[in-house]
Every structure is written in C-alpha cells, then in structure tokens.
Amino acid sequence: MSWNITLKRYYFGKEREQFSLAEDTYSGWCMLAADSGRFNFSFADDSQGEQAAEFGELVFCPPGQTFKRHALERISFHFAEFIVEGPCQLPSKVRMKDVGRLSSSFRYLQEWQDEDNSGQELADAQHLLQDLLFMVHQERVKADRKPASSLDPLMNRAAAYLESHALEHGLSLQELAVTLGIGASQLTRRFQVTFGISPVKYLTRVRLSRARLLLIETTKTLDAIAEQCGFQNAFYFSRVFSQHMQISPSAYRRTFRV
Template sequence: MNIDFKRYYFSKQRNQFTLPEDTYQGWCLLAANSGRFTFSLGGDSQEERMASFGELVFCPPGVLLKRQAVEPISFHFAEFTVNDGTSFPELIRIKDIGRLSSTLRYLQEWQEEDLDIRKNEDAAHLLEDLLFMTNREQHINPKHGAGSLDPLMNQAAANIEVQAFGDNLSLQYIADLLGISSSQLTRRFQAAYGLSPIRYATKIRLTKARSLLAETSDTLEDIAEQCGFQNAFYFSRVFSQHMQISPSAYRRTFRV
C-alpha cells in the first residue's frame, strides 16, 4: 500500500466539532478517544451512524463528511492519500484495543512534542499501523468490522482504558455510567470481546508492563505502580501467571 500522510491532529475533550461537515482532498480517518459521535457520508442523514472508542471512521476523498458529538468528545483525525486504489470501510471496529490504544497514544505524544508528522518516519509508521489493523480486521473478522459488536461495550472498553493504570478501577462505576448492572456488563463484555472486563484490564496493564520491562530500568515496584498493580509482589504473580515467565526473566530475555 503506497501511502502519503498529509496531517494528523489530536483534539482534547470538547463539546462539539468545530466544523459540523467538511470534505477533504485525501482520505479522512476519524476516531473517538473518549465520548461518542454520529456521522454520515455524502450528506445522507438517513445513513447516520454512531461511532465510539475502538472504532475507526473513514471518509473517501471529495465526499462530504458530517459529524456531531452526542457527548463531550476527544478525538484523533488524520488525512492521507493512497496511490494504488486501496479503499477503506466507512466504519471498522478494532478488536485489539490494547494495540489500538497504544498506537493512538504514541501519535498523541508526537503531536504534543510539536513534530511534523509528514517529516517523521516513526509517526508515519504509527499511522500505517492503524491501516494495518483495519486491513487485518477486514480479513480476519469481517463480521465485527461491519459493526456487529455491542456499541455500549466499546464505551465500557474506553472507560476501562482510562481507569486501567490507576488503583480505582471499578466495574460498578462503569456499569452505573452505562446504565446497566455489573453482571450485564460482564456478560455483554465477554460476548463482545471474548474476555471479561477484569481480564481485559489485565491485558492492557501487562502490555504496558512488557514495554517498561524491555525499554526502561524502572524497578518492579515502579512498574507495578505505573501499570495499576497493588505492589511488586502482586505484579510479579500476575505477570508470571499470564506470561509464563517472571518479570525479571522477561527483562533479561527481551531487553536489548
């Protein structure tokens, strides 16, 4: 895929988009970081759809994109062109939320460092990773890519993402926020993502822990704190149980 990225922008939380509609010379990618928005392509309001965290919206070049926040929203926006005729779905849901979150977070950091994404190969690779995940989702999980998962559970996943690295992760709070019971949350989340909310949070924490073990000299106590574990002992036990290797052994093996 021959891609030329034009621009990237991350918006912190706001009540509404500055422009309720617009057209772009290249492909437009829009992704909620928090909150939800409705959108339609080509000006057809009857085809209005909802998007939330975990979903990527694509608008082709020259097509009118209408969007409206239904609650306070933060979002990622990118514009790019392709030179080989590749097309993208209007809406795709990414199952690998951990990878998606990491990629979007790194892109946000590039912007905060005032780097021109068009001149930075690392940032461009991150944007390419979003397209790779889109392509992979289309081929491996086409039904989910069409938006068949539970939209409310995407909001649950977004809230877990926000709380995962703190010490106050509360499924009851998330359930109350979504207007469902904690048992409904667990059941519906399991059906949508194939794992429980707690296991999902653990997966996110361990993804960050692996990076810190391989890329930093932080102590296990520091890593435990940064990743939302109670202490180094509990972190080591959970890490060893899920990864089949101790944190120290993982660091020795994968640190370069």
C-alpha cells in the same frame, strides 16, 4: 492488503469541549479517533445517518465527502489525512481489538508531531499509519468470519469503557453494569459470549499490554509502572504479571529490552 500511502497531515487534539470545525471536506482520506471522550459523526452522502464513536474505534471519511462531527463530552482525539494510490475501500467505523498496539502507534505519532516532521521522520509516520490500516484490514477479516449472532453492540460499549478506563484505580465492574443498564452477572455472561473472555481478564490484558511497553521502553520502577497501569502496588502487579506472562516483570525487561 498493500497500499501506497502519503501522509498529508497528522494532528493530536488535546482535551477540549468541542471540535474547532463542525464539518469539513477533504481531498484525501481522513481518519478520526477519540483518545478520550465520545463523538457523533456523519457523512453528507451516507445513508447510515449519524453514528457514535469512542475510544478504540477508528472513523474513516472518503475523499470529497463532507465530514460532520460533534463531541458528546470533553474529548481528545487523533486526526490524520492521507492519500492512497489506487483503489481503496475502508469502513466508515471499525473497532480495534488490539488496544495495546493501537495506543502504541498513536503515542509514536504524537511524538512525531512534536518533532521535526521531515525526512526519515515522515517515512516513519507513514509506516505507523500503514500499520494502523493493516490492523483495520485484519479486523474486517475477523468480522467477516464471526457469526452475526455473536455481535453485541452493548458489549462493544463495555469493551470501550474498559479500554478507556483500564489504567484507573478503583475501576468497578458493578458501576459499568449500572451504566449499561444490566446486572453484573449478565455483563459477565454476555461479555464472555461476545469476546470469549471475562471482563476481568479483558481488563487485565489491557493493563498488562501497557505495562509491557513501559517495562521495555522506560526505566520506570515497578512501583511507578504498577501505579500507572491500575494495579494496587508493585507486589500485586508482579504477581499478576508473572501468572499471565510466565515470567517476572524484571526478567521480562531484561529479556526483551534492546
């Protein structure tokens, strides 16, 4: 996959009750992604009708299509409009598995929005968007290889819930099971079948992905990182990090920080 992309605009919408516009039509491709909350969307010429999207899912609208959307709950979101030279096919919605990489790209785009959007900074933003589209391509390739029997929409909801609440303290899998309308043991079994990993390990993976970024890119203490990544304390964080990464947080910081 190799597309020449021109970013027309990027916008991070802070938490609000509803989108400013219920619908609009754009000359370029559009991407909309929830940072928190959920929304419904549809396209005027799309036979699929209205669909829901939440954290971890990217929605793409082709040029010239009327893009309709409304928030289902309080929402913050990422929006980008871009031009692609040559033929381009993007899915209307795709779920991203690498939430750490996705969150990092969005965070850098937010920082770009707050700075001088010109020159090298614009080139950097376009590179970030190119990387997001590369991830979309990879997810489509994986989906084409995945047996249809292993797809479970309810478990996609479970994964989205874990990703959006991963950094919260006291996150309860029992409450998630109740929210989904299934038992805790069924949640664990179906999640394992769908993703090849238990919900607990999935949650830990998301938390450690965020922790690795903080270790490399900040000077925050282990106590502060543990607090921000949903761990009980620095001691427990260090133990979990060392078990999964085969290296202590402090050593990881010394090794990979540039």
